[in-house]
Amino acid sequence: MGTGSGIIPLVLKKHFPQARVSSIDFSEKALETAKRNAEFHRLDVNFIHADYLNFQPEEVFDVIISNPPYIGIDEEHEIENSVKGFEPMMALFSPTSDALIFYRKIAEDAKKYLQDNGLLFLEINQKLGPETLELYLPHFSEAELIKDLSENDRFVFGRK
Template sequence: MKIKTYRSQFIQELSSIYDEAEAESFFYLILEEKNQLKRIDLALQPDLSFSEADLQLWNSILEQLKLEIPVQYLLGKTHFYGLEFEVNENVLIPRPETEELVDWIISNNQIIKSTNPLRILDIGTGSGCIAISLAKNLSNAQVYAIDVSEKALATAQKNAVRNQVEVNFIKTDILKTNDLEKLPTSNFQLPTQFDIIVSNPPYVRNLEKQEIKKNVLDNEPYLALFVEDDNALIFYRKIAELAQKNLSPNGQLYFEINQYLGKEMVELLENLNFRNIELRKDIYGNDRKIFGEK
């Protein structure tokens, strides 16, 4: 079967679940990964065909997409801030909004010249996308990353190797941590103070579940997404309290946040005596990230 013919069939069969543009983007992502062909190749060689083996593979992938399994999980990888990351059911798929958070941190710190390393802590690292992107783009960064999930940390460690950066990973439950200095580590010494603490913790309230797409609800790790309605800022409060203890003077705190809780987040940081607080919108116009200085 000609690939162009299959492309039309592929998009049509997904039309009841995804819009045409999204289904088409899936097709070209898979084409590049599985057949090493780009959109331009198909345009220049319209008679290219799939073999029987190709068709079996593509039909299998198509059936899984119909079950709303994310295409990134089917391919086992995704791209974030110009880097490639392994993703699986143990980690969230990195979002463009998180790339904006990373870019904010890099923009604020890449021109700082110092003989001392820039000590960074990423709390709730998941795939490692924030920590690894910062390590890759800030030449003087010394990066540490925490997660409660051993499987997530194993994925993050692979991603650090894949992207040729050094990140020090720590398994701990941040909600049960009272002093970052006392976290158990085996092969490295944890700084007593950090210059930057960043986190994209769970922030979706149960009452907002109806806004979450089925492919996210059914496949991405629940613990990395949701918090109780009556304690939606539990992670932010805990991390901000730790940051007051463990940030260096003028240290920076960055969060990705629930779009509906921007005002509450500003109040939280004000009440904990952070200064120069800045709430920023994402590319979709939603309150999505916040900065505070110790």
């Protein structure tokens, strides 16, 4: 969820050519870029244009990977202009005051649409590590926070 330029789904498809890879994004512009990148690299990825928060998957997945908008709207003043000038605002900031809105939806979808023993990889807001992890603990056999090189909570890994 959150295609952007397509780097994550394209690298996955490149390294796992037999895998069926789907990627969803709300931004038509991001999807156009991702499709051009897929064509350039001759990779077949299923790109979906939809609002993930109102989207119902139609299949079950072995792996879910996402780097959704995770910065709270109240944190905008803390983000460097160089970051805000490079990334579209919708890719950075939660569309509501709930910075975990995408993670709540991913957690609900993972209960239904992630295979048993399936894997989950999420980039998260470093300020909300424990709160984000808590969303996955009840439904996963293992779930953990992983720190980045600066020792900030940066990822949630889970196995259902």
